Amino acid sequence: MHGSQLRVAYQGVPGAYSEAAAGKAYPNCEAIPCDQFEVAFQAVELWIADRAVLPVENSLGGSIHRNYDLLLRHRLHIVGEVQLPVHHCLLALPGVRKEYLTRVISHPQALSQCEHTLTKLGLNVTREAVDDTAGAAEYIANNNLRDTAAIASARAAELYGLQILADGIQDDSGNVTRFVMLARDPIIPRTDRPFKTSIVFAHDKGTSVLFKVLSAFAFRNISLTKIESRPHRNRPIRLVDDANVGTAKHFEYLFYVDFEASMAEVRAQNALAEVQEFTSFLRVLGSYPMDMTPWSPSRGDEHSL
Numbered sequence: 001m002h003g004s005q006l007r008v009a010y011q012g013v014p015g016a017y018s019e020a021a022a023g024k025a026y027p028n029c030e031a032i033p034c035d036q037f038e039v040a041f042q043a044v045e046l047w048i049a050d051r052a053v054l055p056v057e058n059s060l061g062g063s064i065h066r067n068y069d070l071l072l073r074h075r076l077h078i079v080g081e082v083q084l085p086v087h088h089c090l091l092a093l094p095g096v097r098k099e100y101l102t103r104v105i106s107h108p109q110a111l112s113q114c115e116h117t118l119t120k121l122g123l124n125v126t127r128e129a130v131d132d133t134a135g136a137a138e139y140i141a142n143n144n145l146r147d148t149a150a151i152a153s154a155r156a157a158e159l160y161g162l163q164i165l166a167d168g169i170q171d172d173s174g175n176v177t178r179f180v181m182l183a184r185d186p187i188i189p190r191t192d193r194p195f196k197t198s199i200v201f202a203h204d205k206g207t208s209v210l211f212k213v214l215s216a217f218a219f220r221n222i223s224l225t226k227i228e229s230r231p232h233r234n235r236p237i238r239l240v241d242d243a244n245v246g247t248a249k250h251f252e253y254l255f256y257v258d259f260e261a262s263m264a265e266v267r268a269q270n271a272l273a274e275v276q277e278f279t280s281f282l283r284v285l286g287s288y289p290m291d292m293t294p295w296s297p298s299r300g301d302e303h304s305l
């Protein structure tokens with residue numbers, strides 16, 4: 001898909017990593033900046049955009065839990081994924097030296113991906129979370145802040161006229177964020193290339209239920225690539241009475257599972273039919289082509305100051 005006709009909503013301002021992810025998934029698309037992820041979802045629901053791009057996990061920071069919750073609250077379908085190498089820079093106004101800095105601002109994920117490097121660089125700064133990385137760079141430029149640096153991309157430095165004080169400050173040079181692409185309609189799953197399927201379920205009461213659900217995949221040689229549990233917001237706690245010792249309070253979860261198969265495959269259809277027997281709720285979030293682009297980690301850790 002070359003994407004030249006597509007309008008793709010992302011959270012952040014130009015220079016954000018989500019914008020780069022939109023461009024990787026749909027080269028030549030029109031990327032539409034949105035204040036919040038919720039707004040990006042609404043843009044698709046209201047036909048203002050054709051796709052939304054949503055970061056779901058990072059190789060250093062882990063799962064972006066709020067976005068898993070959003071997937072469930074809305075009825076959009078996952079139609080693709082991209083894995084984007086994330087190469088962070090420390091940005092400040094031209095002429096600012098690291099000794100002047102009292103504060104570093106960025107998206108919380110970016111701050112956590114650079115935590116150790118910031119300490120190693122010997123900066124005596126407070127860390128403050130803002131909505132997105134490029135927005136942090138824009139804020140410094142608009143307010144002429146000479147005591148504050150942003151963690152953002154080299155493209156954000158260029159767009160907002162900042163200098164790069166340090167390059168490659170992520171704690172691991174292979175830092176990657178995985179994004180999913182969302183649309184109003186699902187795509188038709190195929191079998192001529194590797195597909196991944198994402199589901200969410202709540203399991204029923206009973207013994208070894210989670211084990212039984214997962215074995216539906218194991219018996220069919222379907223690999224799970226990810227499992228994530230989140231609180232079941234409608235029913236967060238289940239009380240289990242034991243006449244002798246009182247009442248146990250079990251937490252209830254929603255489980256998000258990604259597996260390596262297409263819903264066009266009979267083994268995936270059979271696995272889900274079996275899973276349904278043990279679950280009180282089951283939804284297929286999408287069946288979509290896996291990102292198979294060759295691995296190219298971002299440049300090494302050259303954080304000079």
Ligand SMILES: O=C(O)C(=O)C[C@]1(C(=O)O)C=C[C@@H](O)C=C1
Binds near residue numbers: 011012
């Ligand atoms: O703030 C940005 O630039 C984003 O695109 C968001 C985001 C995220 O939510 O994880 C995306 C990729 C990086 O992991 C850091 C931040």
